[in-house]
Structure formats: structure tokens, C-alpha cells
Amino acid sequence: MAASGHATPRMPPARCLDLGWVGGYSLDAMKTTPDKRKPSILSGIQPTGRLTIGNYLGALRNWVALQDQYECYYVLVDLHAITVRQEPKVLRRRCYEFLALYMACGLDPATSTLFVQSHVPTHAQLSWILNCFTYMGEAQRMTQFKEKSSRHSENINIGLFDYPVLMAADILLYSADLVPVGEDQKQHLELTRNLAERFNGIYGNVFTVPEPFIPKVGARIMSLKDPTSKMSKTDEDDATYVALLDEPEAVRRKIKRAVTDAGREVVYDESRPGLANLLTIFAATAGEPIETIVGRYEGKGYGDLKKELAEAIVEFLRPVQQRYRDIIADEPGLARVLADGAARALARTRPLLARVHEALGFIPE
Ligand code: ATP
């Protein structure tokens, strides 16, 4: 166990998902599950901003792809969302919208447990305990904290600082084996693993040490206006992202105006980040290798690529948006999904929290 805030990261190589396909993934995570139940997954998205193709390609797509093989818990992390000031009515509405979009993208509430973090008090309870095992130094090193505190310099609150500890609680409460996320969450996963190992080192095998599940293509979709920074669903400038609910005309306009360099030839080259980003989005959306896409544009220019990419995205989004419209119209149905999800999540997490309390020496309830 590391005795200071300077534990060396011990991340395994992230698991990779071949393009749009999970059949080849081995279930060896099962071995890490102490009680031999079906291996499990937990992941979360903040109900902030507008869900983008970055969120879909980095995370949601894998949530859907993995839901039949794993016991899955997918959480709308509203407690995380309030680390930045939210408008109450908008937050509430957005939780329903995100849930409806998850379902429109293929998450089945009968198979996966879909819920809201604030409905399940065990998250905040374990989070407090984990705070007492987290060093200031390691929390200070989190790049998302540094980035968010510079973006919200008027409100650098303790919740923002503590954000990764709550995320660790989300994951460890479910004994999650795998956590499907985008590249930007790798450092938080590393912290989660360190906390689990530190606690287990003192109290025995209480927590499962989770592994990240990060796609090979699409783990870090970049902003359409600044291809050196990540596409973000809360960017004030909506031209930087394609939202899953964007109208076809908006998609066409945004892709057409996406920043690329001055070259003409379509090649995949990381020193041309704008073009590389469009090719990545194309490959991930179409489920084809980047080389195949590049091969199709021999002798053609950026204009053709952008036009066809926009159409590919529009066609991909069309059925999702159609399903979304039906699902969002039934708010009582969505509320039932969340109530059922919260009950399942609470039932799943109570025993683990009781084990943690017992390990710490708390008097049993
Ligand atoms: P924000 O940037 O506004 O904080 P976000 O777009 O990063 O929000 P989150 O709720 O923080 O959204 O992340 C949800 C999931 O989507 C995470 O697994 C994250 O890694 C993934 N994700 C977010 N942005 C991208 C991106 N640009 N490319 C790939 N995956 C992404």
C-alpha cells in the first residue's frame, strides 16, 4: 500500500473494443469477481449540456454493446453535475432527456439498470468513507479538476475537487469489473483502482479492482473548431460538437465548417488533427477501419469527405431521433424506469456498504 499521496499508477492497458463489435472480447474479468456472479459494469454520464457524438462513440456505444454479456448499471450522475451550478428545472428535464436518449441508442431498461445517482444514497455514503482514504496530493493531480476549475474560476467548490472520489464510490459500490468510458476518464479510473487496493490492503478483499474499457477508435473525439481540445457537451459554442439530437441541417453545417488544415489530400496523419478527427468520427460511425475510409477518398478532396461524413452522421442519427421522440413523450414511463432502477441499484449496493462498515468497525445497523 502506498503510504503517501504519490502512489505510482498501476493501470493495466485499457481493454479495447474493435470497431463496433464486441464478440471477440474475452470474459476473463470474471476471474476478478470475488463472489463469482456475472461480471458487472458500471458507468455514468453527467446530465449536463447536450449528449454528443463524442459521448456516444467514447462511452454510450460500448454501454449498449456490452449490456447482454454483463450485469450493467448505468447512472445519470446528478450529484456530480451540481459541482457546476445548474438550473433546477433544466437539470430535471435533462435527466429525462438523457435517459430517453440512452434508450433510443439501444439501452434496454429490462436488461440494464438505469438510474439517477441522487436516488441511491449509498453512493454519497461510500464517497465520504473513501474521502478518508484519499490523499490531498493525489486529488490535486487530477487533470479534470484543474481544467474544470479554470473553466469555472468563480465557483471552485470542494465538490469539484472531490468529484473523482464520488466517481470511485460509484464504481466500487457495484464491484464493477469493467468501466466503459472515454480516454479522458483514465486518470479517474487509476485513482479508483488505487483507492480499492489501498482499502483492500488494510481490510482484506472488500473491493473489486475495476478495469477501464476504452474503445480503440473514438475514445477521444475532438472539438470541431479546435481539434487540439476534446469535444465537450457543455461547450458554450455549439458549433464545436454534433449533438445526438441535432437536426440534419445543423449536422451538415457543423461538419462543413469543421476546422481542417490547408492541405488537400485525404490521409490519416496525426499532425493534421482536424482531418484525423473527421476520419476518426467517420470510421467509428460507419464501423469501418480508418484506412478503408481513406482509400475511398483517393483523388478526392476535403469537401467530398465532409459531405459524405455529414450524410453518414445524419443517417446514423435519424432512427435514434425517431425512437427518442416516442420515448420522451412518455414521462411517467421514464419515471418508472428510474424508480425501478434505483430500487435495483440500492438492493445491489447495500450489502457491499455493510461489508465496508463492518470492516471499518462500525456497529451493524
Ligand atoms: P463535459 O466536457 O461537459 O464535462 P463530457 O462531454 O466530458 O462533459 P461526461 O459526462 O463528463 O461528458 O462524460 C460522459 C462519458 O463520455 C465519459 O465516459 C467520457 O469519457 C465520454 N466522453 C466525453 N467526451 C468525449 C469525447 N470527446 N470523446 C470520447 N468520449 C468522450
Ligand code: LTN
Ligand atoms: N466522471 C465521469 C462521469 C462519471 C463516471 C462515474 C464514469 C461519474 N461516475 C462512474 C464512469 C463510472 C465524467 O466526468 N465523464
